Amino acid sequence: MSRIEIKSPLPGTFYRRPAPDKPDFKKEGEDVEPSDTIGLVEVMKTFIEVHAGVTGRGIVFLVDDAEAVMAGQVIAEVGE
Structure with missing residues (x-):
């Protein structure tokens, strides 16, 4: 099975959950759809959603x- 890479759209700090007291957007092993948020990248106090962009x-x-x-x-990474 080939793997599809999901890349950071910009430099910053990557967070897997919307807040420290909230669950991860996606847990290891879960399937994703293109519109699924998998995390946030924070740059200068601005949080940008990172979407999977693929089905995997x-x-x-x-x-x-x-x-x-x-x-x-x-x-x-996700599997095809």
Whole structure:
């Protein structure tokens, strides 16, 4: 099974949940649809939603919650 990469649209800090007391947008292993939010990238106190952009199975995150990311960095992968 080939994997599809989901990349960060911009540099910042990647968050897997909408707030510290809320559950993750997506848990490891869940399927995704293009419009699904998988996380947020925070840049200068502005939070940008990161959408899967693809239909895929079994999301695997390659960065940790609250980890700094660069624009174009692969943050997750899904199976086709």
